[in-house]
Amino acid sequence: MLIRLLRTYLQPYARWLVALVVLQLLGTIASLYLPALNADVIDYGVVRGDTAYILRTGGWMLLMTVGQIACSMAAAYFGARISMSFGRDLRGALFRRVMGFSGREVARFGAPSLITRNTNDVQQVQMLVAVSGTMMIGAPVTGIGAIIMAVREDPGLSWLMGICVPVLAIVVGSVAWRMVPQFRLMQTFTDRVNRILREQIGGIRVVRAFVREPDETRRFATANADLTDTALQAGRLMALLLPAIVLILNASSAAVLWVGALRISAGQTQIGDLTAFLVYLAQILLAVMMATFMLMMVPRAAVSADRIGEVLATESSVALPREPVRAVAAHAQAELRRVTFRYPGAADPVLRDISLRVGAGETLAVIGSTGAGKTTLLSLIPRLLDPTEGAVLVDGVDVRRLDPELLWTRIGLVPQRPYLFSGTVASNLRFGDPGATDESLWQALEVAQARDFVEELAGGLEARVSQGGTNLSGGQRQRLAIARALLRRPEIYLFDDSFSALDLGTEARLRTALRPVTRESAVIIVTQRVASIRNADQIAVLDGGALVGLGRHHELLDTCPTYAEIVASQLTAEEAA
Numbered sequence: 001m002l003i004r005l006l007r008t009y010l011q012p013y014a015r016w017l018v019a020l021v022v023l024q025l026l027g028t029i030a031s032l033y034l035p036a037l038n039a040d041v042i043d044y045g046v047v048r049g050d051t052a053y054i055l056r057t058g059g060w061m062l063l064m065t066v067g068q069i070a071c072s073m074a075a076a077y078f079g080a081r082i083s084m085s086f087g088r089d090l091r092g093a094l095f096r097r098v099m100g101f102s103g104r105e106v107a108r109f110g111a112p113s114l115i116t117r118n119t120n121d122v123q124q125v126q127m128l129v130a131v132s133g134t135m136m137i138g139a140p141v142t143g144i145g146a147i148i149m150a151v152r153e154d155p156g157l158s159w160l161m162g163i164c165v166p167v168l169a170i171v172v173g174s175v176a177w178r179m180v181p182q183f184r185l186m187q188t189f190t191d192r193v194n195r196i197l198r199e200q201i202g203g204i205r206v207v208r209a210f211v212r213e214p215d216e217t218r219r220f221a222t223a224n225a226d227l228t229d230t231a232l233q234a235g236r237l238m239a240l241l242l243p244a245i246v247l248i249l250n251a252s253s254a255a256v257l258w259v260g261a262l263r264i265s266a267g268q269t270q271i272g273d274l275t276a277f278l279v280y281l282a283q284i285l286l287a288v289m290m291a292t293f294m295l296m297m298v299p300r301a302a303v304s305a306d307r308i309g310e311v312l313a314t315e316s317s318v319a320l321p322r323e324p325v326r327a328v329a330a331h332a333q334a335e336l337r338r339v340t341f342r343y344p345g346a347a348d349p350v351l352r353d354i355s356l357r358v359g360a361g362e363t364l365a366v367i368g369s370t371g372a373g374k375t376t377l378l379s380l381i382p383r384l385l386d387p388t389e390g391a392v393l394v395d396g397v398d399v400r401r402l403d404p405e406l407l408w409t410r411i412g413l414v415p416q417r418p419y420l421f422s423g424t425v426a427s428n429l430r431f432g433d434p435g436a437t438d439e440s441l442w443q444a445l446e447v448a449q450a451r452d453f454v455e456e457l458a459g460g461l462e463a464r465v466s467q468g469g470t471n472l473s474g475g476q477r478q479r480l481a482i483a484r485a486l487l488r489r490p491e492i493y494l495f496d497d498s499f500s501a502l503d504l505g506t507e508a509r510l511r512t513a514l515r516p517v518t519r520e521s522a523v524i525i526v527t528q529r530v531a532s533i534r535n536a537d538q539i540a541v542l543d544g545g546a547l548v549g550l551g552r553h554h555e556l557l558d559t560c561p562t563y564a565e566i567v568a569s570q571l572t573a574e575e576a577a
């Protein structure tokens with residue numbers, strides 16, 4: 001998965017990658033050549049007292065250093081650019097994918113996990129790209145190059161490398177190996193801390209009201225401690241690594257100096273060669289270390305890549321039509337044909353064999369107790385969910401074949417829990433119609449019985465709305481959501497319990513005001529209040545997912561016991577008559 005991800009999302013930057021490789025190669029060659037020049041300065045310049053030679057070679061060395069610095073800087077620039085662009089593209093792809101998800105897929109991953117995947121996980125992979133960008137070429141080239149150069153300087157000392165390099169590789173490798181499972185755990189724990197935090201911030205009022213703070217604090221503390229412990233364990237291992245590396249580095253230097261000194265006094269080696277050899281040894285060990293570090297990042301990035309890939313590979317269960325229908329003959333019609341719906345994983349269907357039909361100028365009311373499946377039924381029409389069996393038709397065409405844009409412009413949905421976005425009253429209303437004038441905003445507010453309270457808000461239309469609309473009351477939110485749907489001028493209105501937070505007087509005024517606006521449209525009203533729907537053209541009574549009654553108020557009173565029961569529980573006898 002990691003490789004696939006890298007290949008796909010690094011492709012656009014192939015040219016930069018080539019530049020990066022060339023720059024790193026140049027820089028590495030320069031740094032490899034420097035110790036050899038240094039050795040020459042000592043052996044031919046210092047020992048023989050040839051100042052001109054020292055100055056000439058020194059000049060070369062200076063030039064080379066400058067070149068190397070330039071290469072490294074440019075490489076770092078390209079590396080950063082590539083990894084950042086990579087991260088941006090990947091996040092974008094994830095975001096687009098998630099936006100296409102229906103409620104079913106979001107529920108499968110959970111919102112917090114989706115957020116972690118789009119931030120932290122992408123960052124892990126991005127970091128691997130950044131680090132590889134600076135080391136991937138440098139480490140192996142330095143390692144191999146330094147070995148060749150060192151052997152060239154003094155073959156007699158080279159057997160020492162045969163000892164220090166494997167020792168270092170084993171030590172660093174075994175530490176790295178033990179860190180991998182910790183990294184895997186860390187990703188899961190990060191997910192959990194995120195989830196708990198989100199849940200608690202979202203439900204803070206409930207937590208307070210039920211005095212659950214100590215429990216919730218404990219729950220968070222546990223998750224937090226788990227993450228900390230794992231990170232600490234990984235950190236401890238990491239802390240062990242540096243002293244171990246320094247120890248090996250210095251021990252090998254001492255060994256080289258010892259053996260080298262013996263060889264120099266025997267006349268087998270020159271002083272300059274020994275200095276160069278020492279530098280090469282350090283370079284080799286450094287390269288081994290960098291390579292191991294990089295390899296260590298791979299498993300962590302691989303875990304993250306899997307998590308990202310999982311999201312990218314998930315198709316929305318509400319698939320887009322291959323050849324969408326863009327033109328429809330009929331208008332303002334919604335129909336359910338023998339629809340059955342089952343939530344994934346649920347044993348029983350929530351809706352069973354339901355057939356309903358509402359046309360232009362008609363009002364269909366759906367009534368039923370909590371959990372009867374009313375919201376589920378409404379979600380089928382804008383394709384927030386697709387039916388398990390049967391078909392949903394809008395304007396005479398199966399919604400699965402309709403162009404989604406066309407479908408959604410025809411529907412004005414007021415959800416049961418109206419969601420407002422952070423911004424202003426106006427920016428929220430313009431979700432319904434981006435080009436609406438202030439005047440039409442006020443008109444919609446007037447119909448939705450929201451004019452009075454918006455006028456009283458500081459700033460009126462420009463009054464600030466916080467995320468989720470939490471700075472407004474439930475009823476105010478509902479009325480803004482209604483106004484938002486009205487601005488759309490849809491053919492089909494779906495009101496999901498949209499008057500529940502309004503007092504009866506306000507509701508009656510709202511319904512009267514709605515009547516002329518919705519004259520040409522089909523209206524479906526979901527409610528629990530009989531008073532709201534007595535005049536509806538049709539009333540559908542849902543009970544446990546089945547349609548147990550369909551007709552007008554008076555017919556149902558006689559024919560549908562469930563309806564009669566609901567009415568009896570809400571109205572006094574004379575009102576019902």
Ligand code: UTP
Binds near residue numbers: 369371374416
């Ligand atoms: P609904 O959400 O359709 O019920 O859930 P409703 O009629 O609108 O209820 P109120 O009046 O707003 O309270 C119907 C059934 O579907 C299940 C629920 O358990 C409920 O019994 N359900 C709902 C799921 O299994 N998964 C979901 O995501 C939503």
Ligand code: MG
Binds near residue numbers: 374376416496497
């Ligand atoms: Mg509902």
